[in-house]
Amino acid sequence: MATLEIRNLHVSVETEQGTKEILRGVDLTVRSGETHAIMGPNGSGKSTLAYSIAGHPKYTVTEGTVTLDGEDVLAMSVDERARAGVFLAMQYPVEVPGVTVSNFLRTAKTAIDGQAPKLRTWVKDVKNAMTELKIDPAFAERNVNEGFSGGEKKRFEILQMELLKPSVAILDETDSGLDVDALRIVSEGVNRVIASGDVGCLLITHYTRILRYIKPQFVHVFVNGRVVEEGGPELADELEENGYDRFLAAAGAAAETGAVEQVDQVTVEPANA
Amino acid sequence: MAVELKKPPVAGGVTPLATKKPGADQAHTDSGATFVPDQSRAERTRSFDLDAFPVPNGREEDWRFTPVKELADLFQPAPTEGEKYRQDVNAPAGVKTSKVPADDERLGQVGTPGDRAAAVAWNAKDQATIVKIPSGTELGEAVRVVLTASDEARINRHVLIEAGHHSKAIVALTHEGSARLTGNVEISAGDGADLTVVTIQEWDDEAVQLDQHDILVGRDARVRHIAITLGGKVVRLSTNVRYAGPGGSVECLGVYFTDAGQHQEHRLFVDHEPVHCTSNVEYRGALQGDGAHSVWVGDVLIRAAAHATDTYELNRNLVLTDGARADSVPNLEIETGEIVGAGHASATGRFDDEQLFYLQARGIPEHEARRLVVHGFFAGIINRIGLPGTQAHLMARIEKELADSIDSAFEPAAAATR
Numbered sequence: 001m002a003t004l005e006i007r008n009l010h011v012s013v014e015t016e017q018g019t020k021e022i023l024r025g026v027d028l029t030v031r032s033g034e035t036h037a038i039m040g041p042n043g044s045g046k047s048t049l050a051y052s053i054a055g056h057p058k059y060t061v062t063e064g065t066v067t068l069d070g071e072d073v074l075a076m077s078v079d080e081r082a083r084a085g086v087f088l089a090m091q092y093p094v095e096v097p098g099v100t101v102s103n104f105l106r107t108a109k110t111a112i113d114g115q116a117p118k119l120r121t122w123v124k125d126v127k128n129a130m131t132e133l134k135i136d137p138a139f140a141e142r143n144v145n146e147g148f149s150g151g152e153k154k155r156f157e158i159l160q161m162e163l164l165k166p167s168v169a170i171l172d173e174t175d176s177g178l179d180v181d182a183l184r185i186v187s188e189g190v191n192r193v194i195a196s197g198d199v200g201c202l203l204i205t206h207y208t209r210i211l212r213y214i215k216p217q218f219v220h221v222f223v224n225g226r227v228v229e230e231g232g233p234e235l236a237d238e239l240e241e242n243g244y245d246r247f248l249a250a251a252g253a254a255a256e257t258g259a260v261e262q263v264d265q266v267t268v269e270p271a272n273a
Numbered sequence: 274m275a276v277e278l279k280k281p282p283v284a285g286g287v288t289p290l291a292t293k294k295p296g297a298d299q300a301h302t303d304s305g306a307t308f309v310p311d312q313s314r315a316e317r318t319r320s321f322d323l324d325a326f327p328v329p330n331g332r333e334e335d336w337r338f339t340p341v342k343e344l345a346d347l348f349q350p351a352p353t354e355g356e357k358y359r360q361d362v363n364a365p366a367g368v369k370t371s372k373v374p375a376d377d378e379r380l381g382q383v384g385t386p387g388d389r390a391a392a393v394a395w396n397a398k399d400q401a402t403i404v405k406i407p408s409g410t411e412l413g414e415a416v417r418v419v420l421t422a423s424d425e426a427r428i429n430r431h432v433l434i435e436a437g438h439h440s441k442a443i444v445a446l447t448h449e450g451s452a453r454l455t456g457n458v459e460i461s462a463g464d465g466a467d468l469t470v471v472t473i474q475e476w477d478d479e480a481v482q483l484d485q486h487d488i489l490v491g492r493d494a495r496v497r498h499i500a501i502t503l504g505g506k507v508v509r510l511s512t513n514v515r516y517a518g519p520g521g522s523v524e525c526l527g528v529y530f531t532d533a534g535q536h537q538e539h540r541l542f543v544d545h546e547p548v549h550c551t552s553n554v555e556y557r558g559a560l561q562g563d564g565a566h567s568v569w570v571g572d573v574l575i576r577a578a579a580h581a582t583d584t585y586e587l588n589r590n591l592v593l594t595d596g597a598r599a600d601s602v603p604n605l606e607i608e609t610g611e612i613v614g615a616g617h618a619s620a621t622g623r624f625d626d627e628q629l630f631y632l633q634a635r636g637i638p639e640h641e642a643r644r645l646v647v648h649g650f651f652a653g654i655i656n657r658i659g660l661p662g663t664q665a666h667l668m669a670r671i672e673k674e675l676a677d678s679i680d681s682a683f684e685p686a687a688a689a690t691r
Contacts, residue, residue, distance in 0.1 A: 098649020
């Protein structure tokens with residue numbers, strides 16, 4: 001049983017125009033066994049949330065906390081986070097030339113478990129997982145993500161998730177760029193992991209179509225760097241119907257309110273000082 | 274900066290090259306070279322006569338990166354110190370190997386010295402080794418030419434590798450110990466031959482090697498030339514490729530691991546004249562430590578007659594620590610527009626942060642992730658040698674160089690990247 005708690009998370013990134021705040025106070029709790037969908041329009045900061053939790057050096061956390069079972073995730077290095085149980089299925093998996101899939105999987109599994117997997121069961125586990133995801137066994141000897149198609153890369157991400165058995169899995173737009181067949185295969189893989197009951201799943205998506213295959217209990221609408229509305233699966237249906245317009249309009253109004261709050265704080269500050 | 278250059282565009286200097294029509298300016302260089310004495314690469318002096326090459330002072334275009342002050346003795350002829358070295362040829366049945374006198378008329382047919390050091394070697398050699406693979410012979414195992422030297426042995430070496438038409442062979446030249454060597458290696462691939470020549474430099478720290486390899490590619494022949502430079506104080510290897518007929522293809526691959534105080538220089542010149550020939554040059558190097566200096570110069574000339582040429586050159590350098598310097602100079606001269614393709618790319622940088630992030634995000638600790646990336650960087654070339662035992666040996670050697678330094682030397686590099 002694991003719990004990922006995100007509290008008031010503010011994250012900024014350095015751009016050519018200077019520092020830009022992307023996450024503006026995210027609150028979210030994910031427990032193992034739960035599946036959460038984070039839905040939002042392009043540029044709302046969904047991917048930033050995913051990469052910030054995983055610890056990508058490009059993003060700077062300026063405020064807030066992320067804890068996993070009370071442990072301070074933000075104090076951990078990228079690999080420590082992974083060993084603590086955080087898994088990020090990336091939207092754009094990276095090619096690692098000269099490192100074979102089988103070597104990579106075994107090295108990662110050894111790092112996560114703290115010991116090398118038992119050879120016989122491991123080979124079988126890898127083979128079975130590859131078969132279920134319809135990954136050609138020849139991929140084991142290919143270099144990580146090198147020359148993989150978009151769909152192959154996404155299936156390989158899910159393969160890793162199945163084998164590494166994280167306690168919190170963040171899937172960053174895993175559905176993007178997939179045709180219907182690939183989407184179904186990938187979704188089945190995710191559902192197998194969810195069915196184990198051991199993982200808390202954070203499904204980040206722009207579209208609702210993956211939710212036909214993976215059923216979240218919680219849906220969060222993400223606009224302008226924060227969660228603006230939360231609900232159950234019915235919220236996804238509404239988004240399917242009406243898109244993000246209502247939330248975008250509300251966010252515009254909220255941004256103005258936010259400006260007023262800012263002024264209030266400024267007036268308070270001298271008293272504190 | 275991104276190091277991975279598989280798919281342009283990546284920051285770091287992929288230069289897409291427009292092909293030029295005849296009549297356009299003759300030379301194209303984007304090397305930042307300050308001094309180009311010749312109008313074309315083809316005009317550079319080649320001669321068996323020592324006096325044709327003045328003693329280099331380091332200001333010449335082809336010597337400007339080289340520490341010539343340390344090489345003064347090798348610019349003057351001196352006899353080979355035969356008692357301090359041995360060169361053994363281990364060849365499978367069917368291969369004819371022979372030691373011949375210096376004036377054997379078969380020598381000098383493929384290559385002509387292109388600099389002072391090669392001319393010294395030519396004039397000072399006391400003998401030569403000829404390895405002949407008969408026509409139509411396919412060798413099941415490699416020919417190994419093993420040079421072992423000690424006590425900074427002065428060596429003027431000459432090797433001729435002759436692969437008969439439609440033969441298939443791998444020839445591996447290895448260099449170990451301590452020497453001050455000048456040399457010429459002539460490589461001739463007959464029509465339709467499939468020849469791989471691997472030259473492995475695993476010298477001790479004080480060794481110096483100034484070597485020239487000339488390759489003549491027969492009609493429809495395929496030649497692979499692979500240079501692996503791991504040791505030595507100064508190693509300078511000039512590889513020149515010419516085609517004897519149409520349809521030839523050449524792959525020049527290289528790997529170097531340049532440590533503190535080492536100078537490793539690889540110069541290539543591919544001269545395209547017959548039609549329908551291809552060349553692909555790919556050199557990868559890693560550098561670590563103070564004063565580590567690598568030089569890669571890749572010249573390609575596509576002459577006016579060389580229609581349907583297809584050529585590409587790539588040099589990638591992975592700078593692992595501060596204090597190392599990589600010079601990388603691709604040059605492309607194109608005298609005809611009737612070609613399939615011509616391009617080059619050069620990238621020198623630190624670790625690719627995205628690769629490291631990906632590996633770390635799977636729980637792999639940073640130092641191990643770095644080791645994997647460097648391993649992969651080199652394996653991409655080493656695994657193409659075609660000799661599993663040699664490949665394993667070289668990867669193990671590279672692993673050791675990495676392991677020696679990975680925790681101490683790599684961490685400052687990481688800090689500097691952030």
